[in-house]
Amino acid sequence: MNALVIAKRELRLLFFSPLAWLMLGVVEALLAGLFLSHLNLFLQHQAELAALEESPGATEIIAGQVFRDAAMVLMLVVPLFTAHSVSSELRAETLPPLPAPLESPVESPGALVLGKFLGLALFATLLILPILLMPLSLQMGGVIDLGLLAAGGVGLFLLTFSFIALGVFASALTRIPALAALASFSVLLFLSASDWVLPDQVGGMIMYLSPVSHYDALIRGVFTLADVAYYVLFTITFLVLAMWRLDVYRLRC
DSSP, X not given: OOHXXXXXXXXXXXXXXXXXHHHHHHHHHHXXXXXXXXXXXXXXXXXXXXXXXXXXOHIIIIIHHHHHHHHHHHHHHHHHHHTTTTHHHHHHTOSOSSSOOXXXXXSOHHHHHHHHHHHHHHHHHHHHXXXXXXXXXXXXXXXXXXXXXXXXXXXXXXXXXXXXXXXXXXXXXXXXXXXXXXXXXXXXXXXXXXXXXXXXXXXXXXXXXXXXXXXXXXXXTOOOHHHHHHHHHHHHHHHHHHHHHHHHXXXXX
């Protein structure tokens, strides 16, 4: 079974999961409520903001805050989506102990991990697109900074895919989905909050490794190859670690 077949199967499982759709609906409703709250607050203080010498626009204030809200919500939700991805295969013992023959359920750990990642990424795209439509709707009431919105949108995709890669790796570590979700969320929370709980120099170094720290630059419209390369390396690293973990598991079986 190649990666695309596994991705299709994973996506189908999510499509037919009431819990997945319930979580998606809750996320969209929560972020829509926050978006309307930020919009209402902006309209209340629009005159005061216009009087400032360098007044921030609606895109910077509203869209930027929505993107920040989305990052915090996805940090909690993505580990729940990814928790069952590989742990379910471990629990069902569908991984052969030796290099897989043609009739094996899964050709290789690489195909399994990549397929799981692609399926989850496609489902996450369905979650992200409505979030992007919220700040884009501001175009109906005036001119918005499409460049800033595009940078934030790209950042949200990169951030979510990095969360998924970490979640897949955490799922490959245990047969218990709850532990995988807890491990994934704990790592993300530690990386994001390290500058609050650790000495400045150490916390700053660890904070640089956090996906959220690079995301902040993108939602401010600062699009650099260094940030994009970070997300690509972060995602690839945890996918490779997940493949390695499954290789070790098969050799021990």
